[in-house]
Amino acid sequence: xxxxxxxxxVSMVVLRYMRKPFFALVLVYAVGIIGMxxxxxxxxxxxxxxxxxxxxxxxxxYTATTTGFGEIPGAFTDEQRLWAILCLYMxxxxxxxxxxxxxxxxxxxxxxxxVNEHRFARTVRHISEPFFIICGFGDTGSLLxxxxxxxxxxxxxxxxxxxxxxxxxxxxxxxxxxxxxxxxSVPKHLVDAGVKHPCCEAVVILNNDEDINLKIAxxxxxxxxxxxxxxxxxxxxxxxxxxxxxxxxxxxxxxIFAQLLSMAITDPQLHNLNSWLVRAHGFELGNPLQVPGGxxxxxxxxxxxxxxxxxxxxxxxxxxxxxxxxxxxxESEHVIHGYAGxxxxxxAGIENVAGIIAGTDHDSDxxxxxxxxxxxxxxxxxxxxxxxxxxxxxxxxxxxxxxxQSSLTTARRILKFLISPLIQTLIDYLxxxxxxxxxxxxxxxxxAVGEQTPHLWRVNLCENETGAATxxxxxxxxxRLGDILKDPRNRSDLLSCVPLMLQRDNDSMxxxxxxxxxxxxxxxxFCGTEQSESLLLATLNNPYTLHYxxxxxxxxxxxxxxxxxxxxxxxxSSAAPA
Amino acid sequence: xxxxxxxxxxxxxLALTLNFVFVMGEIDxxxxxxVWILTIAILVNLIATGLxxxxxxxxxxxxxxASLVADLLLISARVVWIIADSDTASGPSPxxxxxxxxxxxxxxxxxxxxxxxxxxxxxxSRR
Numbered sequence: 001x002x003x004x005x006x007x008x009x010v011s012m013v014v015l016r017y018m019r020k021p022f023f024a025l026v027l028v029y030a031v032g033i034i035g036m037x038x039x040x041x042x043x044x045x046x047x048x049x050x051x052x053x054x055x056x057x058x059x060x061x062y063t064a065t066t067t068g069f070g071e072i073p074g075a076f077t078d079e080q081r082l083w084a085i086l087c088l089y090m091x092x093x094x095x096x097x098x099x100x101x102x103x104x105x106x107x108x109x110x111x112x113x114x115v116n117e118h119r120f121a122r123t124v125r126h127i128s129e130p131f132f133i134i135c136g137f138g139d140t141g142s143l144l145x146x147x148x149x150x151x152x153x154x155x156x157x158x159x160x161x162x163x164x165x166x167x168x169x170x171x172x173x174x175x176x177x178x179x180x181x182x183x184x185s186v187p188k189h190l191v192d193a194g195v196k197h198p199c200c201e202a203v204v205i206l207n208n209d210e211d212i213n214l215k216i217a218x219x220x221x222x223x224x225x226x227x228x229x230x231x232x233x234x235x236x237x238x239x240x241x242x243x244x245x246x247x248x249x250x251x252x253x254x255x256i257f258a259q260l261l262s263m264a265i266t267d268p269q270l271h272n273l274n275s276w277l278v279r280a281h282g283f284e285l286g287n288p289l290q291v292p293g294g295x296x297x298x299x300x301x302x303x304x305x306x307x308x309x310x311x312x313x314x315x316x317x318x319x320x321x322x323x324x325x326x327x328x329x330x331e332s333e334h335v336i337h338g339y340a341g342x343x344x345x346x347x348a349g350i351e352n353v354a355g356i357i358a359g360t361d362h363d364s365d366x367x368x369x370x371x372x373x374x375x376x377x378x379x380x381x382x383x384x385x386x387x388x389x390x391x392x393x394x395x396x397x398x399x400x401x402x403x404x405q406s407s408l409t410t411a412r413r414i415l416k417f418l419i420s421p422l423i424q425t426l427i428d429y430l431x432x433x434x435x436x437x438x439x440x441x442x443x444x445x446x447x448a449v450g451e452q453t454p455h456l457w458r459v460n461l462c463e464n465e466t467g468a469a470t471x472x473x474x475x476x477x478x479x480r481l482g483d484i485l486k487d488p489r490n491r492s493d494l495l496s497c498v499p500l501m502l503q504r505d506n507d508s509m510x511x512x513x514x515x516x517x518x519x520x521x522x523x524x525x526f527c528g529t530e531q532s533e534s535l536l537l538a539t540l541n542n543p544y545t546l547h548y549x550x551x552x553x554x555x556x557x558x559x560x561x562x563x564x565x566x567x568x569x570x571x572x573s574s575a576a577p578a
Numbered sequence: 579x580x581x582x583x584x585x586x587x588x589x590x591x592l593a594l595t596l597n598f599v600f601v602m603g604e605i606d607x608x609x610x611x612x613v614w615i616l617t618i619a620i621l622v623n624l625i626a627t628g629l630x631x632x633x634x635x636x637x638x639x640x641x642x643x644a645s646l647v648a649d650l651l652l653i654s655a656r657v658v659w660i661i662a663d664s665d666t667a668s669g670p671s672p673x674x675x676x677x678x679x680x681x682x683x684x685x686x687x688x689x690x691x692x693x694x695x696x697x698x699x700x701x702x703s704r705r
Binding site: 488489542543544545554556557558559560561562 | 580582583585586628629630631632633634635638703
């Protein structure tokens with residue numbers, strides 16, 4: 001339906017622009033052709049001869065378009081030539097006018113917008129793979145699109161800023177990412193972007209304007225109540241509205257950022273594992289940050305600073321806040337008013353603290369805090385917040401102990417949620433466990449995956465995905481997790497992957513042991529190399545390979561050898577008692 | 579090493595080589611092509627087909643298909659030989675010989691495909 005109205009708009013614009021030039025052309029052609037047909041010519045014998053209407057049209061066509069084949073069929077009389085001159089000028093002018101109007105039409109912004117929308121809607125309609133809708137192509141949006149493209153997942157992008165859509169056209173994504181410059185809170189644009197498309201997996205709303213985000217979330221939920229919606233919102237009012245909608249995941253960049261930061265301070269092992277799993281740059285598995293214990297200085301007490309402080313209080317870490325606008329609510333809080341400089345840092349006790357968090361919303365302030373802190377106490381652990389993606393080079397050069405970028409952490413969290421929501425469950429689970437368990441897992445992952453990039457995938461033990469394994473289990477035989485993890489090339493080796501989670505009947509078992517018996521219908525989350533995924537799937541889909549990894553013997557494949565083996569075994573068993 | 583793979587590989591490769599032995603030589607000269615070799619090639623091909631029955635993998639299905647093609651073509655070549663040979667005392671005419679050898683050539687291609695799949699599958703499993 002939406003596309004019809006789109007076409008109507010296009011045809012309306014075309015008609016409005018092309019009506020006059022079309023009439024002008026018709027009129028000029030009619031006058032020229034009729035005139036040519038009425039003026040008598042002369043044949044070779046001197047008799048009067050009239051041009052037929054078809055010949056007149058032929059003559060006018062090549063004259064008006066300045067092709068000029070000459071005087072066909074015979075030489076013209078002077079009267080005819082006079083009319084031909086008139087025809088030529090009239091025709092050329094009419095054509096110039098028509099071409100000019102066409103060019104003006106093609107440059108008309110309404111026409112262009114209508115054509116773009118139509119083309120975009122058509123591209124989206126023809127998508128046959130699962131895709132996501134990203135509303136808002138800012139720092140976070142573009143990082144998310146990059147992450148999706150790295151996993152060969154498609155996205156449809158809607159942003160109201162034409163500059164961002166132009167930027168999108170220049171990206172070299174591995175998959176097609178159609179973009180539309182439009183206001184996503186208009187339902188028509190959401191429908192064009194595929195919110196009702198059966199392959200639409202989720203709508204991710206990342207605009208900076210939270211009122212608009214709320215509007216888009218509401219529209220998306222109304223248009224397709226079953227679609228997953230992930231919405232950026234930082235204020236409590238919006239979050240209340242969104243949670244009332246149901247099925248909307250709230251993303252608060254400040255909270256995610258603070259969570260990650262507190263994880264880095266209180267549980268460096270887990271932070272290390274998490275960073276490695278999300279393929280963060282420069283993290284080596286099993287090489288966690290060496291975060292010293294003690295008091296901390298927190299520079300910047302805005303929206304993000306408040307979240308840091310909340311998490312630090314929860315974790316029982318004492319901190320001194322430096323901020324020009326911070327209000328002292330509580331006696332226990334130690335707040336220093338003013339900008340973080342040498343004086344205030346000294347006042348906060350920079351010489352004795354374990355670390356400092358430069359967390360203001362200005363990158364230059366954060367970098368200067370880093371430099372002053374290093375000068376006053378070279379051993380201090382510095383965590384810097386990077387606000388703007390463009391300042392990457394400066395932050396790389398600053399060599400802070402940990403640089404956290406809000407848009408990147410948010411994009412990674414959303415990506416993790418979209419690709420393998422189970423990973424966050426695992427991280428949350430490990431946070432509540434003894435650190436030894438994290439260490440054990442890291443050790444296992446390190447042995448299995450080593451230096452390679454981690455790859456996460458899910459195996460569903462069902463008929464379509466793992467034919468041989470389901471058949472095997474269907475015969476009443478048991479299959480242990482440790483069996484299928486054996487390398488089909490040599491079963492004394494193990495595949496380079498680790499099962500992280502097993503889901504069965506809505507229950508999830510974290511870090512399932514090798515002795516666990518798998519059942520049909522189980523879903524298992526693995527982390528390993530890409531090669532191990534294909535080897536594992538080959539095992540689970542080939543009855544002979546599966547038999548080999550379980551028992552260590554090759555079962556005869558064809559009828560003849562099966563029969564031969566049976567015969568051989570029978571003779572052996574009948575021979576044995578005797 | 580596994581006895582099934584040895585026997586299996588033996589018959590597939592033997593089928594290919596016998597087929598090649600028959601096809602070798604001038605295409606229209608019946609003295610260059612031995613009808614005994616053709617008959618044995620058919621026999622070996624049929625055995626190879628029989629050994630392939632029952633494999634439930636995709637590769638097994640493809641192997642069986644290629645083998646069936648080779649059987650069909652070799653038997654056709656033998657039938658043409660019988661028809662061409664029956665009315666002359668000195669063996670098939672050069673025209674008949676050309677069709678016999680080219681049909682056997684087609685079977686050779688099917689056997690090459692079969693062997694290539696077998697080798698590929700063995701290399702893929704890497705043990």
